[in-house]
Amino acid sequence: MIDGKQQRTQSEFALRYKVALLAFLLLFGVLAFRAIELAIASPLPKSVLEQAQKVRRGVIFDARGHELAISRDTVSVGIKPLEARLQLEGLDILARVTGTPKAELVQKIKTSDKFFYLKRKMPLEEAAPLRKLDLAGLVLQNEPDRYYPNQKLASQIIGFTGLDGEGLSGIEFSQNQTLSHLRTDSQDFIGQNVHLTINSYVQHQLEKTLAAGLEDSMSKHAMGVIIESQTGKILAMSSQPDFDPNQSNKFPEENWKNLPISFQYEPGSTFKIFTMAALLRENLLNANQKYNCPGYFDYKGRRVSCTREHGIQDFTDVMKNSCNFGVITASWQLPVLKLYENLKAFGIGTLSEIQLPGEARGYLASPKDWDYYLKMSIPIGHGVSVTPLQLALAANAIANDGKLMPPMIIDKVSDAQGRVIERFVPQEKYRVASVDNAQQIRRTLREVVKSGTGAGADLGLKEFDVCGKTGTSIKSTRKGYDAKKYQASFVGFFPCEKPEITIMLMFDEPRGEYHQGATVAAPAFRRVLREIIPAIHVGEVSTVKPLPTPQYQSVASAPRPAPGDKNTMPDFRGFSKKELLFQVLSKFPGDHQVNGAGYVVQQSPEPGAKINAPYSFNFKLGFPDE
Structure with missing residues (x-):
């Protein structure tokens, strides 16, 4: 009998042990799955995951060294919604600082599955209260922002950048690679500076x-x-x-255009x-x-x-x-x-x-x-x-x-x-x-x-x-x-x-x-x-x-005969057929040959040659290479 009771006790203990172990494994699996789900469903932007400092764009200067465009530190506020759902308390400050209605913020957290930015590139002083918050899923990302200290001055020449920091117009666009280029021998994450001729x-x-x-x-x-x-x-x-390139989206796109060019x-x-x-x-x-x-x-x-x-x-x-x-x-x-x-x-x-x-x-x-x-x-x-x-x-x-x-x-x-x-x-x-x-x-x-x-x-x-x-x-x-x-x-x-x-x-x-x-x-x-x-x-x-003079098409001019001179061949090159016939027939009547269409490209006799009546000229017409 004693042996039977001991055997049942051991069996019950083994069963309870197995149940507890199974429950623990299930709980661990759920937590592991949840962690994987959070990592996959709410990934951080690449820039945050890499934890690498962005290259700050170089400065744009005027001819006298005055700054026309600079980069300054800002904070971008992001949310990982699947984590934020676990702690919805304390959203009042976040909503107020970012200027987002709380109801809208809560709704977005509950309905979104992936990481999203709540507000990009806030000034450091405005984002300071968020540093004190301990909210699940809150991401504060430091990133440089472009700032134009003179507001509208030379705005169409300078241009502006987008949220990703890439140039969208003006010098910011045409010199984008230069401004964001990091020299291999440089220890600073700062691009090159562009100095304009603008005063x-x-x-x-x-x-x-x-x-x-x-x-x-x-x-x-x-x-x-x-x-x-x-x-x-x-x-x-x-x-x-x-x-104003600091707030370009508040102006008509027509105003962005550099009309002089x-x-x-x-x-x-x-x-x-x-x-x-x-x-x-x-x-x-x-x-x-x-x-x-x-x-x-x-x-x-x-x-x-x-x-x-x-x-x-x-x-x-x-x-x-x-x-x-x-x-x-x-x-x-x-x-x-x-x-x-x-x-x-x-x-x-x-x-x-x-x-x-x-x-x-x-x-x-x-x-x-x-x-x-x-x-x-x-x-x-x-x-x-x-x-x-x-x-x-x-x-x-x-x-x-x-x-x-x-x-x-x-x-x-x-x-x-x-x-x-x-x-x-x-x-x-x-x-x-x-x-x-x-x-x-x-x-x-x-x-x-x-x-x-x-x-x-x-x-x-x-x-x-x-x-x-x-x-x-x-x-x-x-x-x-x-x-x-x-x-x-x-x-x-x-x-x-x-x-x-x-x-x-x-x-x-x-x-x-x-x-x-x-x-x-x-x-x-x-x-x-x-x-x-x-x-x-x-x-x-x-x-x-001086640079070498380009070979643009031009008709060479010979010395022009004096008015009324009928013994010197004029330069007819470049004349249209109508102009040619008017000039030749009115001043040099005779037997003339005109071949081709367009403008006089060759003539015989050559310009400046001595001629006598009766006149006999040959002309070849064509079009210049364009």
Whole structure:
């Protein structure tokens, strides 16, 4: 009997032991499964799991070393909801500090399975109370944030970054790799610094002037560029309205755009500068020739009007009065191909390749597409489109004695210790006008300001001469020209004798009492120039290193025979077939052969050769490589 009782006791003990062990194993399994579930269902972001410090973006400086964009420490608040459900007490402080309604916070914790951010990049002082909380599932992650201490200043140039710290526009985008690049020999988690050519004082004055002009003229947009003439450095560039990159999402996306490099428009009479340059380059501008303006230019039923009947003028008066008749009449001496190639040499219809995203090319029709209307309209700035930067750079070549300079927006790149890694040097692209021709154009533009349409730009100071040109154009839309919408502009140089800066201003759709370049843009030019004269710094010419001249297509010019000379072969290269036949048949009647289509590319006899009647010429026509 005793043996039987002992046997039952041992069996009961073994059973209880097995049950307890099983219960323990089940509880352990549940807890292990729960831990695995939490780890899988509420994973932390990769940056938190790696516990690695992010590379802080480098600083963006202006030309004088002022900070335009910096990185600062912030705290991002995250929640692992499956853990947070275990402890819903104490959410009041979390909700208040993050600005989240408590009911919404509780609901999100109960319904979410994966990690989520409650608030990104809070200032350290705002997130400080959360450090004292002991809440399950609360994650406080340190991460750098981008800050723009000058708010709107140069915002469209600088751009901004997204929540992940990647550049989304402007220099932040184009130089994203540089700003976030970590040198292999560096012990700091800090990217490289970018130093711009922008002068903050000049930039501020430009923005202030554009904002005032925008309001006064009730324009849709106002934009401008200021260039250091001898180097091509961009001292200021802006469009209004602008935005604050610290809170870019609170502004329309339209305000983010850098309009001086992306806005395409028909420049109007400012373009006459380049028509004059082409005439001078081809030796077709006669200082003694008179132009009797009836108030319009008419050809085959197509009419281009002037503002009034200007009467008899020389070409300086033509430019002073911005006379369409005079400019078109003079330009019709130019073969289409030669005018086209002169304009292309100034960069019209070509990207400037500035180190900013979103640049537009503009538009200049191929010479084979020019009809008589384009031959009338392009010389006066219609039927062609440019960006404000493109026009400013082309005009700057006249300020710089004929040398075309590529735009510079970045001066140098340095590391976290301030050591210069890369320095950019101004480079002459090529020459588009002789020194004499550039100076003659500037003398003409000085008369435009002294007593012509550009009088509103005159400083009224004897020691400071200004030269420039106004422009007023009817706005072109997808449906054609809108006679009720205008674009007013002015481009000019200071000082006129040896320019240090080039300023280009444009107002889109001015709706005030006045809408002309003379009444809207020229006075704005004067205002901004008065403010920035004390800050102008002339770059050392010795730092400008010429580049090899690109082989852009150009028709070589032979010495032109004197008027009435019928014994010297003229240079007909670049003439269209209609122009050729008119010139040849009216002056050199005879047996001539014309082969091909397009423009004269070869001729026999050669230009300058001696010829005698009866005349017999051979011409080959074709199209230039584009």
